[in-house]
Amino acid sequence: MEEERYSSDLSDEEWLLLRPPLCRKRRGPKIPEHVVRGHMNGIFYVTKMGCQWDMLPKCYGKANTVRRRFARWRDQGLWEEINAALVKQGRVKEGRPEEPTAAIIDAQSVKTAQKGGPSAMTRARRPRAASVI
Secondary structure, eight states: OOOOOSTTSOOHHHHHHHHHHHHSOOSSSOOOHHHHHHHHHHHHHHHHHTOOGGGSOGGGOOHHHHHHHHHHHHHTTHHHHHHHHHHHHHHHHTTSOSSOSOOOOOTTTOOOSSOOSHHHHSOOOOOHHHHHO
16 A cells, blocks of 8 residues: 555554455445545544545545445445454453453433423422312
8 A cells, every 4th residue: 555645544454354244245336446546544633633525635535425335335334344353352351251241231321101301200299270169
């Protein structure tokens, strides 16, 4: 690969991790690896720089093409798949099992059908007509 243009570009080591799920055979025409890598670099550029897609440098390809590729990967669940694989890899690297053996659930953040919060603690009010009698 030619020199990295921006700090958001993938290193060769990072590309080797992401290449398998990104370049596996899918329906439609085969896209060359260097194009896929360029689009991924473009996605990371937009994410890191916080700019609009239209501000994407031309070296990454057409902004609409890169944006559509991002959306397609999102809709296919590829981002979740990559994240899960990287988490497993990180756990193994730390000497832990791939899958967690326990989980902690904060009761404050679990949504339930039970009514709670400030509205459950306020008293019921009498209707005004009843207080007159």
